[in-house]
Structures are given as C-alpha cells and as structure tokens.
Amino acid sequence: MVKRCEDGDMKIGELARRTGVSVRALRYYQEQGLLAPTRDANGYRCFAASDVSRVATIQLLFSTGMRSSCVIEALPCMTGATDDAAPALVKNLLVVRERLVSDIQHRTRSLAVLERVLASAIPDSGPAPVFEGGYDDCIVRTTTPRTALPSK
DNA sequence: CTTCTTACA
DNA sequence: TGTAAGGA
Numbered sequence: 001m002v003k004r005c006e007d008g009d010m011k012i013g014e015l016a017r018r019t020g021v022s023v024r025a026l027r028y029y030q031e032q033g034l035l036a037p038t039r040d041a042n043g044y045r046c047f048a049a050s051d052v053s054r055v056a057t058i059q060l061l062f063s064t065g066m067r068s069s070c071v072i073e074a075l076p077c078m079t080g081a082t083d084d085a086a087p088a089l090v091k092n093l094l095v096v097r098e099r100l101v102s103d104i105q106h107r108t109r110s111l112a113v114l115e116r117v118l119a120s121a122i123p124d125s126g127p128a129p130v131f132e133g134g135y136d137d138c139i140v141r142t143t144t145p146r147t148a149l150p151s152k
Numbered sequence: 153c154t155t156c157t158t159a160c161a
Numbered sequence: 162t163g164t165a166a167g168g169a
Binding site: 011012043045 | 155157
C-alpha cells in the first residue's frame with residue numbers, strides 16, 4: 001500500500017488553512033530549518049498535528065523581530081514540555097531587544113532632525129506639527145507584521 | 153483540484 | 162511573496 005499522511009498528519013494545504021500561514025511561507029519555513037515535515041510516497045510533505053502550534057510559536061518569535069536563524073535556536077526552548085530555563089530563547093530575545101532599542105533611538109533622532117529641517121524649510125506658519133502629543137505612537141508602530149495570511 | 157520544484161520580476 | 166511551467 002502507498003505510504004501517505006496518517007494519523008494527525010496533514011498535507012501542506014491543511015496546515016496552511018489551520019495556521020493561517022500561506023503554503024509559500026510554510027515551504028519557506030522548511031527551507032530555513034524551522035519545520036521538518038516527512039514525505040509520503042508522492043513526495044508530499046506530511047506535517048504532524050503538533051506543527052500547528054509549532055507554526056504559531058514560530059510566528060510569535062518572528063513578530064518579536066527575530067530572524068529565522070535566531071528562531072531556530074529559540075524554538076526548542078518553547079516547544080512542548082515543561083522546559084527548564086530557556087537560555088537560548090532569552091539570549092536571542094535580549095539580542096533583538098538591544099537591536100530594537102538602538103533602532104528606535106536612531107529613528108527618533110532622525111525624526112527630530114527631520115522636524116527641524118522641515119520647520120526651517122517652511123517659510124512661516126506652515127503646516128502644524130503632525131504629532132503634537134509626542135512621537136510615542138508613531139514609534140511604536142514602526143514594526144510591520146510579516147506574517148502571511150491564508151491563500152483563499 | 154492539490155502538491156512538487158525551480159526560478160524570475 | 163506571487164506565479165508560471167510541467168508532472169504526478
């Protein structure tokens with residue numbers, strides 16, 4: 001008999017539907033070593049039921065700003081069982097935080113300079129400052145979600 | 153219709 | 162990431 005996905009196993013399309021991640025992105029995750037599906041006789045990827053939560057975790061880590069190489073290291077710390085301390089996760093989280101903080105500082109400086117230049121570039125009572133209440137809000141919204149949505 | 157790989161815009 | 166190509 002032909003080997004196929006069994007038990008809770010599912011093909012890529014189903015995992016995509018159940019996670020809301022595109023098939024494309026799922027294949028990409030595999031390329032990055034984040035997922036390691038088996039293959040059935042047809043060469044189709046077989047994902048385990050546990051991969052649904054695994055993908056959710058991957059997205060969570062990605063949304064912190066981690067890149068795939070870091071996610072690979074941090075993933076085992078979160079996957080399943082009551083892991084004791086998770087050094088790899090903490091380490092990578094600290095790295096990302098540092099990068100994010102310096103990034104915000106740089107952008108904040110750029111914004112301040114930009115406002116100064118803009119102010120001097122405008123004759124007189126030009127357009128009022130865009131953000132009168134400070135820049136906190138716009139700074140917080142500099143992160144763009146890079147998660148994929150279901151492919152209809 | 154779904155999945156596979158490769159590769160281009 | 163989308164997508165076309167050419168099969169299974």
